[in-house]
Amino acid sequence: MGYAYIFGTIFFTVYGQLILKWKIDQYGGLPELWKDKVIFLLQLLLNPFILSGFLSAFVASIFWMAAMTKFDISYAYPFMSLSFVLVFLLSVFMFGEPISLKKVMGVSFIVIGIIVMR
Template sequence: METFMQTAFPWLMVAATILFTIYGQLVIKWQVMLERTPPHPMLEGLPSLVQLLFRPWIISALLAAFLASMCWMLAMSRLELSRAYPFMALNFILVGFLAVPFFGEAMTRPKIIGLLFVIIGLVISSRG
């Protein structure tokens, strides 16, 4: 009989990878949209990209990327890459849909069709 660690845990790590990745993408988009005021006067002459690196929310997004990587490594220690990796497509789907309410992005017909193709690909590849 398989234990929790052998069955559900790796899939929870895949889900955590997806959630951390989505969080990071949304936070970075939100932060780059904000007015570009330096968080501290010492950063004033630095390029805007460097200034962004000192924002707490950007740091949290980078931490989320690190945590996503850690979760992915745990998942990969127990799952076949070809079986788990298609689920990373959920990032495209969820970020695409969440960008509409959070950032006012348009959900156009081409975007919907593209996301439907991603969903179809996910369904097909997850059955193989």
């Protein structure tokens, strides 16, 4: 069951990041004027999808607390780097973000690191 807690942490972390990126991209760039920035950010905060991204961070924290009851942090925490791998892969498919050799190498090192730590 402990690995399910780690998976839940990763799932809700990745969901939150992707949903925030998706909705923020729809709103466009941050305005220049300070007043407009505040209004822009308040509009984002009122978006239900953005709120679900924040809620997912809270849920991820609950899963992480449960995972900490099952594993040493030095064992469990490296698995959290899988969120970087998943966000990278999903951002390519969902947002058309570019793939580069450096990014692929970095993701490969993360995966190798997890395998070595395990």
